[in-house]
């Protein structure tokens with residue numbers, strides 16, 4: 081599943097700067113050894129306490145965290161995003177086979193895409209391009225439980241929690257340890273808020289939190305929203321009374337609403353469009369790829385209609 085590069089996902093959650101400061105070794109240790117960390121009794125208790133202090137139902141939390149599906153996610157951070165390892169390959173989205181697939185999706189879902197465009201003013205081609213790059217039209221929606229990913233990230237609050245995995249050279253350097261602690265706290269706070277949002281989302285929509293699949297960063301749905309964004313930008317596209325980002329109607333409407341609310345307007349030039357896309361995903365290669373795919377789709381439509389006209 082995660083052969084797909086998720087570099088841009090890290091870009092989106094800009095607070096993950098701990099990745100950028102030599103914490104690679106530490107992450108490797110976390111990735112490979114996390115489960116044993118979770119082995120002892122009461123592993124989740126500090127997190128349950130924090131959630132209960134914020135008003136979550138303690139008995140409900142106890143029940144939830146005692147379920148066997150709850151695991152400490154070892155691969156909460158992909159090695160591939162550590163700088164210097166691998167760069168994301170966006171060129172693959174411009175390959176003819178992918179563009180054809182995107183074009184087919186556009187034609188097959190034309191009415192829905194057109195209706196969402198009418199309502200939010202975001203072109204069909206842009207939405208299709210984002211779906212292609214984000215999840216390949218729902219093929220890659222993550223193979224983790226979003227709950228486990230976010231709970232795992234939230235659970236590690238300080239270097240003490242992961243003491244034995246910290247490289248000796250960092251341990252010897254008080255300044256680096258302070259920076260590491262700051263980064264871990266920041267990351268934990270971010271994940272904690274997203275976990276709260278996920279729990280609230282599931283409660284309000286009568287969903288089982290452990291049934292929601294997510295990316296290795298906890299992003300969910302065809303449009304890959306972080307749970308907190310559902311409450312800001314989420315839309316009930318099919319009008320069934322709930323926002324389910326695993327339905328195309330809701331995912332497209334939510335994505336278009338996000339873009340509209342962050343500045344998409346008719347008549348933007350290319351660099352202005354890029355700036356809006358960057359708010360969806362803070363990676364310039366990502367934004368450029370989306371705009372280029374949208375442009376190619378538009379050309380394919382034009383070619384198609386002129387072919388029909390000449391018949």
Ligand SMILES: [Ca+2]
Nearest residue numbers: 316318320322
């Ligand atoms: Ca809905």
